Amino acid sequence: MQEKIALLHELTNSLQPVRRAWKRAVSEVIADYGISMSLASAVVLVYRNPQGLNQKLLAEEIGINPGALVRLLDQASNEQLLERREDTADRRIKTLHILPKGTEIAVSIERAADALRLELMNDVDLAAIEQATQVLRLFEKRANEFVLQSKSKK
Template sequence: MQRPLRREFLFQLVETSRLLRTYVDQRARQHGTTRAQWGVMTRLYRQEGLNQAALAEQMGLQPISLARLLDRLQGQGLVERRADPADRRAYRLHLTPPGRALVGELDAVRTEIAHEVLGEVPETAILAGLDTLAAIRQRTLAREGAAPHVPAAAGGIA
């Protein structure tokens, strides 16, 4: 029995997402990190000096979960916490030079993964896929009660 088209699409989306996460996890481990740490470092590379609360909110993480990730990254010498001159209770987060270098390596890995996974898929199909994913994201967020506008091309791996 064939599943209805929309159900099949969602099934394939969830399964493909799981496979991609597993593959990205594997590639991250090859560079001595995790997918979660990769995401944190990438965000800090793009927005140096965030405080922990802002970073947790942007990444959709619980503050305690982010604190553990940051502890590990700091222990590896990849991230440092600097006192916030405007708030003695807060810290600003910065990549160290080794952290910045690792993000550069991982950015090249992100490009490799995109080429491996998307191969010969035409740009028009990728753009249509991005539009579809943005619509799904919007509808899902609306069901959760908060639907910010997310541009179709805002995503990325890790």
Template sequence: MTDRITLAHELATQLSPVSRAWLQLADRILGSLAISNSAGWALVHLERLGKGARQGDLARAIGITEASLVRTMQQLERGGLVERRPDEEDRRANRLHLTAEGKKLAGEAEKRLIELRIELLEGIPDAQLEGAVRLLGIVAERAAEMRSRA
């Protein structure tokens, strides 16, 4: 049996390269849709957030700053994939909505991302996946707690 320190080291060593490889495959899929990777991720996350997301919420979902998202949103608007509408609760703000074409493209992107997940995880028992999800959730919570104390 491998000791806990060795297991923890192996986990820490594998997290980043696995995450990077998975994202590279996902980026390749999104790039095949004839839009930039950043636009693809914005569409996918906007669809996941639902109707009328705020730009800040979208940026957090993607894991980038609002400033980093501005150019992508302008491109998506010009391309007729996203439109801004006034926020009913705060007229000074706008909410982002997918157009019909944006929904179609987001749906195709999500379909391809699901296919990627199925292929990557094929043959892995559900119990192992559930355990991995729980483990990563616990590590993420603890890391957030530790960051907030710093």
């Protein structure tokens, strides 16, 4: 049991350093596009959700507070990368949609990030990548379930 706890400790303690290292590496690639990592993340996430993405979800996905997101979205709008639209079901909610210039940048960033992923992990066996992904997704699922259960008990 102690060995499992130690390994789980290693796993959870590696999540943030891995995320930071990936962000630093991909920031080097994104620098060629003249936009910040936050703006690139927003553009790519909205691109991946062609039906539109609400601002609250985008802020959560990027990991920034909603106030900072407003400034970022103003920049994205001014640069004609994204546009805000009123949600048809609830006019108080704004959904974000990709514009043609945003699509062009998102596709380029996705290609560059894919090339970087291959460069960094080309020698890693497909089965190992699949297993690592499965473990991380299971951890994510169970952590989210824990949070939901904890909130429902309060």
